[in-house]
Amino acid sequence: MSIKQDIKTYILENYLFTDDDSQLSDSDSFLEKGILDSTGILEVIYFIEDEYGIKVEDEEMIPENLDSVESLVVFVQHKQGLKAS
Amino acid sequence: MxxxxxxxxxxxxxxxxxxxxxxxxxxxxxxxxxxxxxxxxxxxxxxxxxxxxxxxxxxxxxxxxxxxxxxxxxxxxxxxxxxxxxxxxxxxxxxxxxxxxxxxxxxxxxxxxxxxxxxxxxxxxxxxxxxxxxxxxxxxxxxxxxxxxxxxxxxxxxxxxxxxxxxxxxxxxxxxxAALDQIFTFWSPVSPNTLFxxxxxxxxxxxxxxxxxxxxxxxYWDWQFPEHGEYEAAGEDALADELHALLVDATRIRLRADVPVGAYLSGGLDSSILTCLIHHYGGVPLRTFSIGFEDDSLDESGYQQELIDHLGAEHTRILCRHEDIAARLEKTIWHTESAILRTAPVPMGQLSGLVHEQNYKVVLTGEGADEVFGGYDIFKEAKIRQFWARYPQSECRPLLLKKLYPYLDLSGGRGKAYVQAFFGAGLEQSAAPCFSHIPRWTTTSQIKMFYSDESRERLKADAVDAIRASLPEQIHQWHPFNKAQYIEAKSLMGGYLLSSQGDRMLMMNSVEGRFPYLDHRVIEFANRLPPKLKMKVLNEKYLLKQTMAKYLPKSVLERFKQPYRAPDIPSFFTGSTPEYVEEALSEDALDRSGYFDSKKVSMLLKKIKRGNAVSARDNMVFTGVLSTQIWHRLFIEDFESNILNHA
Structure with a gap:
């Protein structure tokens, strides 16, 4: 599966408790839609760190990086790029 | 009783x-x-x-x-x-x-x-x-x-x-x-509603x-607070003397009985004060009871023991294990007659069972002090949010929340945006009566995603509108701290703490609880106090502590306030899962009752079995759905055998 599908499936299964893709668009804000709270975002960080072997720095824990499927995908790819280089 | x-x-x-x-x-x-x-x-x-x-x-x-x-x-x-x-x-x-x-x-x-x-x-x-x-x-x-x-x-x-x-x-x-929706918002129905x-x-x-x-x-009576800041004008020392006399008398008359009277000792400030008052003024032998947990993060046995050593009480403690909660939930719901979002009532039923076994019929408890004297974190949280609302752009003011919730790591911007998004919601409505409780209710309401389509269709009114409609007109003239106290007393205390976690868990074992802090003279006195004497800066129950400091060990007086909690999901999945849990949460049972989306519940169970269900939300929804399903079976499906033909 792609990073996008992995992340989307993780959010759907663990926070929306569904396998219906249509319940979450790639740009939906986790905060605005009440999908994640402040402890939920920590669980997502654990997930992407474990799954993709990256480390999320304190200053990177901002909604711009973590608040939707598409922002998470961009962020993970960016971190993987940095790691590869 | x-x-x-x-x-x-x-x-x-x-x-x-x-x-x-x-x-x-x-x-x-x-x-x-x-x-x-x-x-x-x-x-x-x-x-x-x-x-x-x-x-x-x-x-x-x-x-x-x-x-x-x-x-x-x-x-x-x-x-x-x-x-x-x-x-x-x-x-x-x-x-x-x-x-x-x-x-x-x-x-x-x-x-x-x-x-x-x-x-x-x-x-x-x-x-x-x-x-x-x-x-x-x-x-x-x-x-x-x-x-x-x-x-x-x-x-x-x-x-x-x-x-x-x-x-x-x-x-x-x-x-x-509508009452289920209120429970899934406030933890209890809005009076006079019940789940029936x-x-x-x-x-x-x-x-x-x-x-x-x-x-x-x-x-004929209600919690009333001074309007427009017309509080008790006497000095702090005089007020402390009056409070002392009131609490001594409230405790003394609650020891009146022709059977022995004991006391619950949680290890917290309120029950510690009560046991001290009984010891010094009760004229009866001090007999105390408490509960302990396997999980160190929930257990307060150390503080309990410290006070017992200090006062020399005869004390009995019972250990609540995970399997005790799993084994007792069905019986608990028979007595709560309501869905619950936390398993916390279950150990309270176990504790009253201990009291009954020890041949006691009456216990004094410290319930009510947090509502009367302003002890809960929600009052501090509201005070910080009020302070923040005066200058919503402030970067520093929300950092005070860290004092309240030390696990919120706000250093270096870590998670700050999320904390601000959560606690900053509704800052522009700081004068609204429900301002203090909106973050809590919003968080709890997230579990409603588990409702079935049928439940959503049946729901016609917003739960928060129901509580707003129940508030007295004069609440708009009260201090924000008093508004929060009123809402807390009328929602969580009345509908949950005194019922599902109070009377029902005591009486299931024929034990009467008595509540000195809820003597109406104590409530009326405390309601006249200026809020700053209840919470001085962020020091909760200030006047109560000042008044009673002389009786208490310093460690109890200065201890970090630990909310009473019991393990939720771990109680049912640490060992083997009881059959009734599997049955209550099966697709068939969920479809029969029709309240919840069986597919979502199935996904939740998978998450639990993967060991990933750790959040407060996951724990609340699990307990809420399970207890509702048990309630449905006990009172609706098995109505004839359990109620109508009860022998």
Whole structure:
């Protein structure tokens, strides 16, 4: 599966408790839609760190990086790029 | 405490209702295992299950006045009955028992419906005035003792617990879906709602009168706070002296009993103060009971032991293990008669079982102090958010939240945006009465994603609108701290802490709880205090601590406040999962009841079994769905066997 599908499936299964893709668009804000709270975002960080072997720095824990499927995908790819280089 | 039940028929009363009332009483026999009594005339049948505490030989109910024209069944205690009895005797009333119950009929003779204003106690009363053909139902000011009723065009049915009322109605009940939605928002239904359609509680501080087939009710007492900042002007020392005297007296009169009285000791400040007051002023041996947990993060045994060593009490502790909660949840729901979002009531039932085994019938508890004196974190949180709302752009003001929730790591911007998004919601409405509680209710409401489409369709009203509609007009003139206190007292305390986690868990084992902090004189005194004496900066229950510091070890006085909690999901999945859990959460059972989306619940169970369900939300939704499913089976699917044909 792609990073996008992995992340989307993780959010759907663990926070929306569904396998219906249509319940979450790639740009939906986790905060605005009440999908994640402040402890939920920590669980997502654990997930992407474990799954993709990256480390999320304190200053990177901002909604711009973590608040939707598409922002998470961009962020993970960016971190993987940095790691590869 | 005791159990009461009854039926008032609009027409011919001798229609077989006596047998029904006997079953109604039998259903609450755990509230009063010592004796039973019935009064019957052409219009009314009153039933009573007695837990003998005062006047063991003579206090059998129903009790009547001199000419037998007034009859009462009563659940609770009138703590100032000695003083009232003396006054009434001076006025010429003749008593035939030494019980506190008898003052009720004579006080009514003396003062009419306003007699309730003279009572200091915790009570649910049903008083039949045969001459005037009217039944009065009354409930204590804070809502310690429960009382439920239902009426149709033929009759009024009432009882200490809903199961009795259901038996009196005689029809399979239906869920009040609006009440479920309120539980899934506030943890409890908004009074007078219950989870049962057509069954209401008599709200705390209310009197209801059923006369000629018509029921009317009015509030006789409520939490009132000064408007426009007109607080008690006396100095701090004088107020501390007054508070000390009040608490000593509130404790002293709650030790009145013809059986031994014990106390719950959680290890927290409030129960520690109470045990100190009993030790110094009670004149009775100090006997205490507590509960401990396997999980160190929930256990307070160390603080309990420290106070026991300090006071030299005879103490008994019981350990609550994960499997104890799993084994007791069904029985707990039979007694709460409501869905619950946390398993915290279960160990309280285990604790009252210990008290019962030790042959105690009465315990004093520290419940109520946090509401009366402003002890909860939600009051601090609201104060910080009020401070922040004055300057919403501030980067520093929300950092105060870290003092309150140390696990929020706000350093270096870590998670700050999320904390701000959560606690900063609604900052622009800082004057609104519900401002303090919106973050909590918003968080809890997220579990509603598990509702089925059918439940969503049935829901017509917003839960928060229901609580807004229940608030008094004058709340807008109160200080924000007092607004928060009022909402807390009327929602979580009345609907959950005193019921699902209070009376119901005590009475399931025939144990009466007594609550000195909820003496109405203490509440009224505290309500007149300026908020800064309740919370000085962020130091909660300031005046209470200042007043009682001399009795307490420094470590108890200065300890970090730990909310009482019990393990939720781990209780059911640490070892083998009980069969009833699998059954209650099966697709078949969920589809039968129809309240929840069975696919979502199945996904939640998978998450739990992967070991990933750790958040507060996951724990709340698991407990909420499971307890609702158990409730449905006990009271709706098995109505005939559990209620209607109860032997």
């Amino acid at each position: 005791c159990g009461i039940a009854g039926i008032v028929n609009k027409h011919d009363g001798r229609d077989g209702s006596r047998a029904v009332v006997e079953r109604m009483v039998s259903l609450v026999s755990h509230r009063g295992p010592d004796d039973r009594g019935i009064y019957e005339d052409d219009d009314v049948i009153l039933g009573h299950a007695r837990l003998s505490i005062i006047d063991l030989a003579g206090g059998v109910q129903p009790i009547h006045n001199e000419d037998r024209s007034l009859w009462v069944v009563f659940n609770g205690e009138i703590f100032n009955y000695i003083e009232l009895r003396q006054q009434l005797q001076n006025d010429g009333h003749v008593f035939y028992t030494h019980s506190d119950t008898e003052v009720i009929v004579h006080l009514y003779e003396q003062y009419g419906d306003d007699f309730v204003n003279y009572l200091n106690g915790q009570f649910a009363i049903a008083l039949w005035d045969k001459k005037k053909q009217r039944l009065l139902l009354l409930r204590d000011r804070a809502g310690i003792v429960p009382l439920f009723f239902s009426q149709d065009d033929q009759r009024l049915v009432f009882g200490s617990e809903i199961k009795s009322v259901l038996c009196g109605i005689g029809r399979k009940p239906a869920m009040n879906i 359609e057509g069954v209401h509680e008599l709200s705390p501080g209310h009197i209801a009168i059923y006369e000629r087939g018509r029921l009317t009710s009015r509030r």
